[in-house]
Amino acid sequence: MSEKITPERKRRLDSLFEALSIVGEDIYVYLCDMYYDYSRWSKVLVEEFGLPSEYMYNAGSIWEEHIHPEDRATYSEGIKNVFAGIASGHDMQYRARKQDGEYEVCTCRGIVVYDEAGHPEYFGGAIRNHSAQSHIDSLTGLRNQYGFFEDVQTYIRNKTNVRLGMIGIGKLTEINEVYGYHVGNAVLQYFGRYLMDNLGNRGSTYRLDGGKFAIITTNLTIEDVKKGYENLRYKFREGIRVKSTYISLELNSGTLNLDDFNTDDQTVYTCLNFAYDESKVNRHGDLVEFHNELSGKNKQRIEKLHVIRNSIYKGFEGFYLLYQPVVEASTERIIGAEALLRWRNEEYGVVPPDMFIPVLEKDPKFPVLGEWILETALQGAKKIIEYIPDLTINVNLSYAQMEKTDFVDTVRNIIKRNDFKPERLCLEVTERCRLLDLDLLRNVVIALRAGGVKIALDDFGTGFSSIGILKNIPFDTIKIDRSFVTKIEEDEMERKLINTFTTLAGIYGSEVCIEGIETAGMRDILRKYGIHSFQGYYYSRPVELDEFLAKVTK
Secondary structure, three states, X not given: OOOOOOHHHHHHHHHHHHHHHHHHOOOEEEEXXXXXXXXXXXXHHHHHHOOOOOEEEOHHHHHHOOEOOXXXXXXXXXXXXXXXXXXXXXXXXXXXXXOOOOEEEEEEEEEEEEOOOOOEEEEEEEEEEOHHXXXXXXXXXXXXXXXXXXXXHHHHHOOOOEEEEEEEEOOHHHHHHHHOHHHHHHHHHHHXXXXXXXXXXXXXXXXXXXXXXXXXXXXXXXXXXXXXXXXXXXXXXHOEEEOXXXXXXXXXXXXXXXXXXXXXXXXXXXXXXXXXXXXXXXXXXXXXXXOOOEOOOOOEHHXXXXXXXXXXXXXXXXXXXXXXXXXXXXXXXXXXXXXXXXXXXXXXXXXXXXXXXXXXXXXXXXXXXXXXXXXXXXXXXXXXHOOOOOOEEEEEEOHHHHXXXXXXXXXXXXXXXXXXXXXXEEEEEOHHHHHOOHXXXXXXXXXXXXXXXXXXXXXXXXXXXXXXXXXXXXXXXXXXXXXXXXXXXXOHHHHHHHHHHHHHHHHOOOEEEEEOOOOXXXXXXXXXXXXXXXXXXXXXXXXXXXXXXXXXXX
């Protein structure tokens, strides 16, 4: 190996560098001839960071002098592994000193190119100065949510398989209230810094909204993630000292493997956020993986969700409603119908609602879909009411709709626009609405009932907060989940539970509807408990509007 690079090798280096620069556009490109440790770097980067020249021998060591002292060890280890043949590239974040002495957060990604004999020949890649693109969180110095979306878009566009994780600090609001925002901010800074340092040369760290952070890595398995997260939980559960205050933190986390590129960044974020919420609400902070498994149709889940989500933008293409009768318990006369959302297209067929509704509820576009559901349900109900004048149409709500400040006005406007009697509408609040602030939920319910709309509490008994909600919020109807009556013909315990539920409902002035009625025997037993109405396959499965109308016009 010569001490100096040959003219021919330099010409080749320049040619490859120019090609990289055209592809790079808004990033700083670098390329090193590893035979000579001779590099060419972007002229803009050289000027901005005060490097000696575009062409440098031993550029890695020169650049290391610009790396923040706290980040230098991680950077140095990564570069040594590349030149020692241990690593085939690197992917890291660090702070680098500009010519004016200020530090900027940079992401550096590089890959080794091997010659025909399998020896490392070139090491090239790109450095992105995030501060220059306004994608930096001012509190932590990490890439922010906009930067996260930008990078996810890049991975999808380049079809790069990556693992994403979302990690959040539980009860951050309480920390702010008890210790003050200065301590809460210090906690966020400490936590973000710890994530970035420990991820090291394996990916990127981002600050999302509130107490949430994200990581993206190209070389961590789910086993690595599980182990790393448990270590993280243990450390922060043990507590950290922040501004002379000792604080224990509980964490929540969701993860997914991005290996399906027929999607977009918003769909990916929605799926990741769903896994995170499952960790927070139902798994006591345990890591939850969003599974993108095949579902018997040779199409992956994220791809389906992307298509379904995009249907909202295409005039709600593929969405439709089914209607299931609600009958009066004593007479079995149809007195209501529940509108149930479905989706289908030629490629995927009918996709079960439990596969997409819980995930889409995390999406910012779901309230728009909710408005379409309500409007469509009212239009269908008006046709049924021509034959059953006292029929009530039931429509499910999501907490994403209810937390919007104009939700009550939206409902009133849809009712008015369709010339619909508000007392013929019953909005069902599901167990997932327990995620809302109780005062907000109460205010929404009271405002809607004041306008004549009925409110039902769906899936009563399936969540830990049902009785608390019933005590604090007025409901017209309590709908008892089918899981409490499946064995009521032979199970005395189920009968006692139903008796307790109906007694509770009576105390608070609510009627009771039982879901999941499948046999005459179930009907006969439940009639003994003062039930107001029934719903279930014994009377009818959910059907399309034309079939429902055919039933009521016989």
